[in-house]
Amino acid sequence: MPSSRTPTSARRALYLRLAGQIEGQLREAYHRRFDAGEINQSSLAAKLGVGRSVINRRLNGQTNMTIETIADMAWALGQEIEVTICDKHASVVAVPAEPGEKVTAPVPVPMSAARSLSR
Numbered sequence: 244m245p246s247s248r249t250p251t252s253a254r255r256a257l258y259l260r261l262a263g264q265i266e267g268q269l270r271e272a273y274h275r276r277f278d279a280g281e282i283n284q285s286s287l288a289a290k291l292g293v294g295r296s297v298i299n300r301r302l303n304g305q306t307n308m309t310i311e312t313i314a315d316m317a318w319a320l321g322q323e324i325e326v327t328i329c330d331k332h333a334s335v336v337a338v339p340a341e342p343g344e345k346v347t348a349p350v351p352v353p354m355s356a357a358r359s360l361s362r
Contacts, residue, residue, distance in 0.1 A: 265313055266304045272320045273302055282320070290319045 251259070276282040288295045300306045301316060308316070317324050
């Protein structure tokens with residue numbers, strides 16, 4: 244049976260992907276600290292001056308957080324934030340590390356540079 248749902252636009256899909264990444268990373272950071280016995284929803288709420296239910300809704304993706312709210316959550320969890328906006332038409336090429344150097348993430352490279360690296 245065909246679906247009656249309209250397809251998600253590229254614009255909406257980008258938003259949903261970003262929101263999912265943020266919520267997932269905040270949730271993971273919370274669970275690492277919780278599992279270590281360092282924090283719980285009540286102590287996180289007290290640190291931010293909000294109710295525990297507010298923290299629960301944020302961690303479960305039930306609220307649309309502002310940039311300030313995201314930063315507050317990261318701060319309260321003792322985390323840093325890193326944002327990368329990249330050209331969707333750029334190719335991602337893994338640049339080999341020097342011996343003994345740790346590689347943490349692929350490096351976005353423009354298509355013109357990617358072609359010259361692959362030669």
